[in-house]
Amino acid sequence: MIKKAVLPVAGLGTRFLPASKATPKEMLPIIDKPLVQYAVEEAINAGINEIIFITSPEKNSIKKHFNKNEEIESKLIKSGKKDMVKKLNPEIFSDITFYYINQEMQNGLGDAVLHAESIIKNEDFAVLLPDDLFFSKRSCLSQLIDIYDNKKSSVIAVNKIDKENIHKYGVIKPGNISDKFINIQDIVEKPSFEDAPSDIAVCGRYVLTSSIFNHLKCTDFDKNGEIQLTDAIRSLIKEEEVLACLYEGEKFDCGSKEGFVHATIALALRDESISEDIKKIIKEII
Numbered sequence: 288m289i290k291k292a293v294l295p296v297a298g299l300g301t302r303f304l305p306a307s308k309a310t311p312k313e314m315l316p317i318i319d320k321p322l323v324q325y326a327v328e329e330a331i332n333a334g335i336n337e338i339i340f341i342t343s344p345e346k347n348s349i350k351k352h353f354n355k356n357e358e359i360e361s362k363l364i365k366s367g368k369k370d371m372v373k374k375l376n377p378e379i380f381s382d383i384t385f386y387y388i389n390q391e392m393q394n395g396l397g398d399a400v401l402h403a404e405s406i407i408k409n410e411d412f413a414v415l416l417p418d419d420l421f422f423s424k425r426s427c428l429s430q431l432i433d434i435y436d437n438k439k440s441s442v443i444a445v446n447k448i449d450k451e452n453i454h455k456y457g458v459i460k461p462g463n464i465s466d467k468f469i470n471i472q473d474i475v476e477k478p479s480f481e482d483a484p485s486d487i488a489v490c491g492r493y494v495l496t497s498s499i500f501n502h503l504k505c506t507d508f509d510k511n512g513e514i515q516l517t518d519a520i521r522s523l524i525k526e527e528e529v530l531a532c533l534y535e536g537e538k539f540d541c542g543s544k545e546g547f548v549h550a551t552i553a554l555a556l557r558d559e560s561i562s563e564d565i566k567k568i569i570k571e572i573i
């Protein structure tokens with residue numbers, strides 16, 4: 288059973304400066320909910336009950352956000368706004384343990400995941416990159432866990448990408464392909480167009496066996512001085528089966544401004560309380 292999830296949130300968020308100067312990028316809202324909360328809800332709805340943020344000391348507002356705020360709760364109740372309490376202190380958070388571990392140096396995604404070892408120990412676990420926002424009937428993480436429950440192997444979410452954007456992602460070399468999953472033969476981090484082994488890119492959800500920690504410890508820094516999770520997975524493949532799940536559903540890359548705005552527009556058009564007004568506004572602008 289996958290009960291623990293790691294959410295790396297220590298990045299500087301430079302693409303969103305100046306917005307990310309005093310507010311962590313992960314706390315910027317898509318409509319009225321911070322980006323990171325979408326990934327947290329996805330994790331909880333997939334059965335996770337311990338969430339480990341790999342964060343930095345400046346990002347205290349993330350901790351504040353997931354803590355229960357009893358003071359505002361009682362103010363809301365006193366002023367007759369009881370219905371807002373479920374937005375302030377969502378019930379689904381009440382049984383969850385949140386951990387906050389500081390990643391002192393910007394040493395990459397692999398290093399961030401390795402920081403969670405002291406809490407995860409020898410359990411298999413999930414990793415969710417909050418920049419990637421997914422919407423589907425069965426959530427992306429649940430799709431991975433379905434395969435994990437059956438195979439007990441690491442499973443990575445992947446999707447097909449236009450080849451000209453392949454250099455932004457981890458890319459798999461597929462082996463056997465069944466209707467449920469793909470056997471990964473090899474994986475490379477951000478290859479050039481020419482070197483990419485396929486057009487199947489890693490998106491930000493993983494279920495990993497705990498053996499990944501040993502591989503992370505042996506992974507060298509890359510040319511940018513980062514320890515890549517992809518490189519550790521590459522090494523894991525030599526010892527264990529690693530599978531990919533072709534994710535079925537929508538994905539927004541909220542790590543880029545275009546993706547962030549795209550997600551905001553798409554969600555606004557689905558939000559019954561504002562969609563009609565938003566449609567009018569869009570028509571006027573066009």
Ligand code: G1P
Nearest residue numbers: 396419455456457489490491517
């Ligand atoms: C990370 C991973 C990459 C993956 C991507 C998905 O890259 O290193 O393999 O494809 O997330 O969003 P980043 O976007 O953090 O540079």
